[in-house]
Amino acid sequence: MSSHTKDLVAQCIDIAHRTNAFSEAEVDVLEEVLRDWAASQGKEYRLRLFFDDQKVSGFVIFGMTPMTKYAWDIYWIAVDPELQGRGIGKSLMAQAEREAVGQAGQAILRIETSGKPSYARQRSFYKSCGFEEKGRIEDFYQLGDDLVIYAKKISSA
Numbered sequence: 001m002s003s004h005t006k007d008l009v010a011q012c013i014d015i016a017h018r019t020n021a022f023s024e025a026e027v028d029v030l031e032e033v034l035r036d037w038a039a040s041q042g043k044e045y046r047l048r049l050f051f052d053d054q055k056v057s058g059f060v061i062f063g064m065t066p067m068t069k070y071a072w073d074i075y076w077i078a079v080d081p082e083l084q085g086r087g088i089g090k091s092l093m094a095q096a097e098r099e100a101v102g103q104a105g106q107a108i109l110r111i112e113t114s115g116k117p118s119y120a121r122q123r124s125f126y127k128s129c130g131f132e133e134k135g136r137i138e139d140f141y142q143l144g145d146d147l148v149i150y151a152k153k154i155s156s157a
Contacts, residue, residue, distance in 0.1 A: 012034055012078070013027060015058070015079070015080050016078050019078055021078070021119070033045055033076065034061075047061050048092060048095050048096065050079070050091060050092055060074065061077075062074045062075060071109075072109050072110070089125060089129075093129045101155065107155075109154070113150070115147065116146075119148075131151060133148060133149070136149070
């Protein structure tokens with residue numbers, strides 16, 4: 001991994017830590033995903049970055065869902081806490097949507113998240129981006145922590 005790529009990975013990990021939205025285990029998984037991204041040159045995961053003054057201030061990681069024609073998963077999205085509320089997250093989401101639709105003229109995007117009260121802000125963000133809650137599995141992650149599934153269908157027309 002080049003020093004530039006290592007620096008980008010480190011900046012994304014730092015943002016994830018500073019949001020206080022992710023557990024240590026989740027940040028460990030994020031680091032693994034970013035290493036996979038770096039090793040595969042974006043084959044499985046796509047990483048898009050938002051820069052503020054040449055520093056990563058937000059990122060989204062997404063990829064095509066295996067065995068589908070036009071379904072995509074949004075795996076991670078995070079914005080520097082000091083810059084949240086300025087449209088960076090929506091800009092990153094819009095970029096992922098454009099790329100997904102560009103592949104086949106249409107796309108279904110899926111996001112899975114926690115149902116814990118501490119994730120209310122994230123769920124509100126997904127709704128503000130046009131995602132709808134499509135399912136919930138109670139106590140999925142642990143007792144009192146539901147898996148919440150959001151989806152959005154879009155097309156180029």
